[in-house]
Amino acid sequence: MTTGRPDDAGCTILHVDMDAFYASVATRDRQELQGTPVIVGGGHRGVVLSASYEARRHGVRSAMPMMRARRLCPQATVLAPDFEVFSAVSAAVMETFRDVTPVVQVMSLDEAFLDVAGSARRLGSAWDIAEELRARIADEQRITCSVGIATTTHLAKLASRRAKPDGVVVVPRAEATAFLHPLEVEELWGVGETTATALRRLGLATIGDIAHTPALILQRALGPAVGAQLHDLAWGGGSTTVVPRRSVDEPDRSIGSDTTYRRDTDDPAVVLRELLRSATMVAARMRRAGVVGRTVTLRVRFSDFTTITRSRTLREPTDVAVQIHAEAGRLFTALGLQRARIRLSGVRVSGLTDAATTPRQLVLGERASGWSEAERAMDAAIGRYGRAAVQPASLLVDRQGLRSDHEEP
């Protein structure tokens, strides 16, 4: 691992990761908050989405319940997320990446892999390119980022983590194991809480420990896929290819929406109404994406956080909210819950295919329902007049103040 002028020969994969992205964007125009603890996070039962480095110094971490974060750092300024702004900044950053190379794999709003193999003659070494990118983003967006440079995506990702904040780390091929092996097992991509506990039970604390454990032992403890994967990554394996986003003709695998209620409920009517809201959002997003799907999955989380799913595969694919909601509602009713306290409900549709090329057959004797046309008309009206103009009648009670289970304070 090198932080000075490094040997980046043969390293063409960059992982660029914005530093405390949401917090940085939310405070970049607020001089008075620079250098102070800031938490971006949400709402009533929300979690931390992003924390400034000053807040992290007090132990605040992303995904931590907001309540705990406030307790750890009561002096922090708490800001609500504004995803429209985050998305706009993200899009601009990704465009900057594409000025450097067309091979950009966007991983989320705040990180991407780049392969700069084809850019060296024009722009110099990977290290030069990283510093150029960082300067441009700091200049144009007034936020900082960190870059990891390596021969695999996994090494580049771990390298960018070591580079934070506001730095660059190169891991040359020859130094891969020297870089990896001292790190804790949690650093490996694919090791979360459960797997980390299992590894530590085996007496494995570092990535080097994993590397020197036979793959078969790991596979027996963690399953064939995870075991093989971790052993490979521990020796510096993993993908050497950056995939420039998913091809257009390959749709997402699923589209879903779920909601945590402001307060747990045992009222089936409330759940069914929230399922309609979710189904409406899901169907609209499916139509926008031009996909239809066959499998409807209901998700219910109870007050003790246990979560169940129920799914059913339809004979014909759909993108119609009324059908998705009807199926989710049937699955919910079939649970036969008796006064169970429910915390969250949601709907997901999978088995997605391109709407334009998926043949749609009317079942013999079935008449066209007209719902598809009606919802398309709704899409058009929302496009013209805004979301408030059009929504299912049973969701309109909100406006009269009858609904209080969902809205933010």
Next chain:
DNA sequence: TCTGGGGTCCTAGGACCC
């Protein structure tokens, strides 16, 4: 007032077909 919302992939068992 503990624990969001968007996803992906893997596993395992049963049904069903060849």
Next chain:
DNA sequence: TCTGGGGTCCTAGGACCC
């Protein structure tokens, strides 16, 4: 009559990532 494997689809749950 008994035994058998492979492949695919479906369902439920779980781990993980950002």
